[in-house]
Amino acid sequence: xxxxxxxxxxxxxxxxxxxxxxxxxxxxxxxxxxxxxxxxxxxxxxxxxxxxxxxxxxxxxxxxxxxxxxxxxxxxxxxxxxxxxxxxxxxxxxxxxxxxxxxxxxxxxxxxxxxxxxxxxxxxxxxxxxxxxxxxxxxxxxxxxxxxxxxxxxxxxxxxxxxxxxxxxxxxxxxxxxxxxxxxxxxxxxxxxxxxxxxxxxxxxxxxxxxxx
Numbered sequence: 001x002x003x004x005x006x007x008x009x010x011x012x013x014x015x016x017x018x019x020x021x022x023x024x025x026x027x028x029x030x031x032x033x034x035x036x037x038x039x040x041x042x043x044x045x046x047x048x049x050x051x052x053x054x055x056x057x058x059x060x061x062x063x064x065x066x067x068x069x070x071x072x073x074x075x076x077x078x079x080x081x082x083x084x085x086x087x088x089x090x091x092x093x094x095x096x097x098x099x100x101x102x103x104x105x106x107x108x109x110x111x112x113x114x115x116x117x118x119x120x121x122x123x124x125x126x127x128x129x130x131x132x133x134x135x136x137x138x139x140x141x142x143x144x145x146x147x148x149x150x151x152x153x154x155x156x157x158x159x160x161x162x163x164x165x166x167x168x169x170x171x172x173x174x175x176x177x178x179x180x181x182x183x184x185x186x187x188x189x190x191x192x193x194x195x196x197x198x199x200x201x202x203x204x205x206x207x208x209x210x211x212x213x
Contacts, residue, residue, distance in 0.1 A: 120132060
């Protein structure tokens, strides 16, 4: 079995995956401490998003995940998914405007950090650009104060300055909240900047020893 163990930090683990697999994708193992970020790279279609969904316990999978040493099974499904939160590449919106989706905690500061006007909160979703919706979806996720961020290409629709803003906000959140994240992306340069650990999958979804860069 081709399984890569990603070296973890020396601090106490916050989030761990052991023999995590979904269908033919994986298995993978990793350990993340507070503040860590795992950069996950793979060709398109290799199963990166499916692994994130498995970590969030949204899809049936093999293997296990633990938060602060406790397996996912001891949490209720809603509690696990609030503490281990998945940010898809294209987020869904259930109300007509962003405001009802987002808790007010640090809202003004986060809007400013991502160069978003507060008036966007009351704009119809369909009138908000894809890049603005992507940044608002990140603010929505952070407003729930998760312990683990599962980020599926969180800057895919953004230009250079906004990519920098998102990277800085996520880094700040991790450090201030003892959180950790798994960051899926295609930009190897970005993953080198944001990640403290790296995991690369081949086209079949199997871990490889290929370096991120």
